[in-house]
Amino acid sequence: MLNVNNSNICRKLSYCLRLIQLSISDYVELLLKSLFITGTDTDVGKTYVTAGLAVSLRKMNVDVGIMKPFAAGTAQKTGFKSEDVEILARAAHVNDPEMLLNPQFFPIAASPYTALKNLKIKPNVKLVLNRFKKLSKLHSMLLIEGMGGIMTPILKNYFVTDLIKDMKIETIIVTRTKVGTVNHTIMTCKMCEKYKIPVKGIIINNFDADGYRVKELKRDLEDLTTFPVLGSIPFIDDMSDASLYRVFKKNLDFKFLQS
Numbered sequence: 001m002l003n004v005n006n007s008n009i010c011r012k013l014s015y016c017l018r019l020i021q022l023s024i025s026d027y028v029e030l031l032l033k034s035l036f037i038t039g040t041d042t043d044v045g046k047t048y049v050t051a052g053l054a055v056s057l058r059k060m061n062v063d064v065g066i067m068k069p070f071a072a073g074t075a076q077k078t079g080f081k082s083e084d085v086e087i088l089a090r091a092a093h094v095n096d097p098e099m100l101l102n103p104q105f106f107p108i109a110a111s112p113y114t115a116l117k118n119l120k121i122k123p124n125v126k127l128v129l130n131r132f133k134k135l136s137k138l139h140s141m142l143l144i145e146g147m148g149g150i151m152t153p154i155l156k157n158y159f160v161t162d163l164i165k166d167m168k169i170e171t172i173i174v175t176r177t178k179v180g181t182v183n184h185t186i187m188t189c190k191m192c193e194k195y196k197i198p199v200k201g202i203i204i205n206n207f208d209a210d211g212y213r214v215k216e217l218k219r220d221l222e223d224l225t226t227f228p229v230l231g232s233i234p235f236i237d238d239m240s241d242a243s244l245y246r247v248f249k250k251n252l253d254f255k256f257l258q259s
């Protein structure tokens with residue numbers, strides 16, 4: 001009789017522990033709220049927007065880390081190989097090693113997939129996910145800058161969408177005002193929906209001299225997609241902390257971080 005009761009208690013206790021363990025890890029994941037900053041294309045302003053977010057979060061006393069999983073281009077002679085990583089690390093004031101901030105750098109201005117084809121350097125997704133996990137433990141939240149757009153190929157059947165899915169984080173879409181952007185933004189949003197990637201919203205990087213008026217673009221994008229426009233960033237000519245913080249605080253409603 002006593003034995004039966006004991007084994008029942010043990011079963012119940014182990015069930016409770018499993019429940020507690022699950023909720024603790026869920027809670028930690030919720031707290032992290034890392035964000036993947038993607039865009040409608042290359043050169044749309046992902047680095048500028050990520051840098052502005054990093055400075056703003058730091059000024060709000062958030063321990064923010066940054067990551068550029070795959071970077072490409074001409075390696076810088078000093079500092080980090082990737083100029084994007086240099087800008088982001090400076091904005092976030094992080095001292096993490098390059099192997100965590102940017103696990104793979106390809107000396108070619110192209111996608112990781114093209115690097116594989118042209119240079120025979122295999123994009124190492126497992127390594128990137130491993131380093132992402134390590135970096136996540138060092139900061140309260142991470143801002144991860146993507147490469148190119150949402151369907152930039154990494155491997156034959158593995159795109160930026162797959163990387164975001166594997167990281168299990170939310171995304172922000174950076175778009176611009178140049179004519180043609182509505183088409184690119186809708187396609188980006190549709191792919192996020194197809195891959196079931198949670199989208200926090202869209203940030204309009206209003207740095208083109210001509211193009212749509214922000215107010216009208218915001219109206220149309222909110223009408224045509226299911227995601228909110230979180231704000232618009234004007235042309236930035238001063239990348240100092242003070243300037244970035246001023247611009248981002250004025251033009252972005254940071255309440256989106258709380259939801």
Ligand SMILES: Nc1ncnc2c1ncn2[C@@H]1O[C@H](COP(=O)(O)OP(=O)(O)OP(=O)(O)O)[C@@H](O)[C@H]1O
Pocket residue numbers: 039041042043044045046047048049084146147148205206207233234235236237
């Ligand atoms: N808000 C802005 N104000 C002024 N210039 C900007 C702004 N946003 C982008 N730019 C200009 O556009 C260039 C490309 O921006 P950025 O490097 O942020 O693009 P990206 O999306 O990160 O590109 P990549 O795909 O190569 O990472 C910058 O070097 C800068 O000259």
Ligand SMILES: [Mg+2]
Pocket residue numbers: 046047048084145
């Ligand atoms: Mg960039």
